[in-house]
Amino acid sequence: MGSTWAVDLANVNAIYPWQGSEWIMVIVAVAAWILWHIIQLREEKEEFNKDIAEYGSKEAIRKALDEHVD
């Protein structure tokens, strides 16, 4: 894309920045997506382990069931 809009739009195609680096952007984005899942799965596992460590005794669970009736 040039530096002016004084053009015939019929001759204009893509107008986004960084044209030519689409593959790089896709690779980075796919890597970010997979990384997100890895981080999320780890965090979820840690969260459950923490919940069980703090509140996972039989008495605590029974108390929780009484507190949250529905």
Next chain:
Amino acid sequence: MGNNLDALTTVFTEFYYWVTVVFMFLIHVGFCMYEVGASRRRNHMHTLMKNTMLIPLVTITFFFFGWWIYWAFPNGPFITGGLELEGAAANLPTSPTMATDLSDRITGVFWAAFLLFSWTAASIVSGAVIERIRSGAFWIIAVMIGSVTWIIDAAWGWSPNGWMVKLLGYHDAYASGVIHGIAGGTALGVLVVLGPRLGRFAADGTPRVFAPHNPWLVTVGLFLIYTGFWGFYAACNVPIISPEGIGGQITGTTWTATTIYLTPTTLGAITFNFLMSLSGGLLVAYVVSKGDAFWTYSGGLAGIITASAGNDLYHPIQAMFIAGIGTWIAYKMHYWVERTFKIDDAVGAVAVHGYAGFVGLVICGFMLWGYPSSPYEGFATINPLGQFLGAIIMFFVLGFVPAFVVSKILDGMGLLRVPHAVELMGLDFRTMHEEEQARQDVRDAEKALV
């Protein structure tokens, strides 16, 4: 845009699909409300986030590869030809037309219309598995159905060139099978591995009722799904196209709306049939469930889903009766499967979407037997066997089987199900506990100021 008529048609079509996308957003709002309402209070924030976060995950993966699959896989591949690499190239995430490009103004809108179907497919599964699936596992399954399996089925059976349309005469105008059948089958595949919620069945196998914490949220959610379904129906059509644009066997110069297969229909026809099938489903569900609100609303949905395969061509009264039959079967099947196999489908998703969609495809095969499946030469006509095989492919081959396999893998890695202690205390226990402590701190501070 060669001339003003071309420009007007392009702008109208762009705007038409864009509006359907906005309407279809309401399906997701409805699913979130419905699912949260159906869950118990101690799980509702996790339930909400589980459904909400499928939106970004399915969206980005549908951009990365889902949309390309639709254009590359209509031949199977290797059933009626190879991968359509040349035709699909414009739909790769690296293509300039998948971005701001003045030579292609519609791809993004068309992509979004398909994407909203992807969200719907994943969201249907979400409700069935509430209160015991790990969110991380669900999101992997959501990407599987939203950006892989459903879009393969769309390439096969919901495309003018799909091999199922060519060889089987498969017809599924408003997605009885390609969305609802596959989503129901996927939900069942996950549920078989996941198991029921703790306490859901008594020792003798009798199911216990887990009452929804907010029935009003459930019913308003279902109303919103009906509303979004209007957008879904409109999005399934090509709004206006000339015989020349179709390039098939249709003669003359009359422009028309068409289905995804480019077979003619009208917006009037699908409006009649949407409302009559909704009504047929509601009427039967009310009677069969003895006025149960949850099942009556779900029955309206099941009715539309059953009639959807042929709602481009049915008479409205046919649509009404077909909807009623499908709803009755879905309701009866839900409780039979629950009792017999101890399947805990928390919102009846397998029945409302899967069984109704399956039945709808089979009925369509008989009702539209002999109708052309395509405007092009060399395609099989619509027939009962083709529709039955299509239902098997949607529900079992692309729905149940991949979901069962992926769930087994996740289960084997210890990633599928929430630990029992956490399930019993509630997924939101920590948050609720901390919030209560924070409230107490504020109350204590306020009391100190008295």
